Amino acid sequence: MTNIRKVAELAGVSVATVSRTLKSPDIVSPRTRDKVLKAVREAGYKPNLMAVQFRSRRTRNLVVLVPTIANTFFARVISGIQEAAQQQGYSVLLCNTLGREESEATYAKMVTTRQADGVIQLRAYNPFPADAFAPDTPLPMVNACEVLDEAPCSSVKLDNRAAARAITEHLIGLGHRRIGMIKGPRRSPLTRDRVAGYCDALEAAGIALDESLLCPGKFTPHSGYEAAGMLVARDDRPSAIFCESDEMAIGAIQRIKQEGLRVPDDISVAGFDDIAFASFSDPPLTTIAQPAEAFGREAVAMLIEVLEGREEGAKQRILPYELVIRGSTAVKR
Amino acid sequence: MTNIRKVAELAGVSVATVSRTLKSPDIVSPRTRDKVLKAVREAGYKPNLMAVQFRSRRTRNLVVLVPTIANTFFARVISGIQEAAQQQGYSVLLCNTLGREESEATYAKMVTTRQADGVIQLRAYNPFPADAFAPDTPLPMVNACEVLDEAPCSSVKLDNRAAARAITEHLIGLGHRRIGMIKGPRRSPLTRDRVAGYCDALEAAGIALDESLLCPGKFTPHSGYEAAGMLVARDDRPSAIFCESDEMAIGAIQRIKQEGLRVPDDISVAGFDDIAFASFSDPPLTTIAQPAEAFGREAVAMLIEVLEGREEGAKQRILPYELVIRGSTAVKR
């Protein structure tokens, strides 16, 4: 493998001069510069980045922890991360944790073992048991999408409470009074915020909360299908259902149709995320659009700020949502 | 940062002994081992992997080039890659090329600059202009899903021709004689094979090929929507449409319904891939199931074989498909 010493020899200069020619060409004389560049070309020299990283103690790698890349919303966030990272000269090490804690721990270690400079988490778990780190070396990390209250790091998210309230108010505005909700797993902060927004809307409209109308799901179409089955089977079934993700909404719509009911004529269904398939479901989904790619880009920007030492305290950034009204919700009748 | 020298000092031994204790504990005496391990714990020592990689000249990183991670099929393949890589102690550097050649070139460079040991490509482009590499250092690469004929590297794929033939024959078996096809971009080898399989089926059934029934799409729901519009607007419209991806099929179904026709009563629609949403579309999609995660796992296994020098020649591996019949196809009437 051609290394800097070979190039130096070929050009008849020292390794330092070669290094300088490539890193700051303006401080070497034009004559030498030409000699060196010629030698670089001749030798087909490419600097060994492992050596550079080792010396500079920075890998310019970012670890991204994602529960499932198969979730289309996360996929969009990762696209944004990838794009911004590449622009700034960073690479993305992807880790599909599948919720397994040992996976998360493995990847968390990549920072302590210097395989990566920082971490972006798309789920708000704390993969870092407190005792795993020396207190004097805080882990450069940002949370995207979901945020733990106690997380001591920067984060970027939606105002989930306001968004959930907005879409619930949309349903109330259509005349619905019994509104079911298919929510996410209990311990998710996302779910907590969205349930709170849903409650806000009911309360503002003077509708009493019926806890039995809240069904947990798992953010998959199948879990939406199952949950909708439970809601629809009731005698006092709701006339509208707010799902915490489009994937669950699509599952719910299928179940509702299978039970012989129509959407939105008999039951209105609203989703959350505005994934690509949302406008291709039948009927097209009313939902909350999230700027998924922007989450990714923002998260990278914040992490790099931390890494380059420009930023100390934890910052929060809230991105705007948009209520997208399509055909799956209609006036109650 | 605590390094191996600090640990050695703490334990009162040499750095070599520390290194040996951690790498091959059996060749140090139990007494020393205990001393060293105690020092490691006390110092909270984690080996700096950058140094290890630098020394061993291996990063244990794999670059994955993917056109769009937003495509759910690719997302599944990546899941498989990720899982297998992690199991074997490798990490995944994700590159969303978005079809941009400069992106592909950037990531291809990661191998020559020693940021990664090898490449897995999910699209069969050749991101490596011939002159970019010294002929004596072939690039460790495998193709997954899509394969260029001239590619000099191992690959894992489906027998696309046979699969396309199988699903076309399913349609013919239902009595359809005019069968449209929404295919992918012209230059894709995938499309070429699948079109060939479609033609095989027609020929075997004695149906003349009508080239005008082949519409190009872009593997997105929207492009399926557009292409279906063209097919359905014809006076002699087909009674069945085979789409080269489920995403296009879902778009096509929406368009067909919007035009006032029913699926499958008026037009049968078949897809390809069996993505998660395939069984949640209305009607549920008849399609070809691909073992997407297995593609990823196989690709990793093949690449590691190349990397560890066990394998020289290019191998091809063909994984099985499965025809999944759901409600979007029916007997012609």
Place this chain on the structure above:
DNA sequence: TGTCATGATGTAACCGGTTACATTTCAGGT
């Protein structure tokens, strides 16, 4: 007691860049 094999440990070179510091070169002023 001396010799030798064996196992345990230490010493230092090495991977391939970067960069602080030393040295050389050279232009400009007297």
Place this chain on the structure above:
DNA sequence: ACCTGAAATGTAACCGGTTACATCATGACA
């Protein structure tokens, strides 16, 4: 010609592990 300072270049230490080789300790055996 001589001095001075800036610019250009060279020398070598350094990053943090691994490992070939050297050294040392121990015990068996003649």
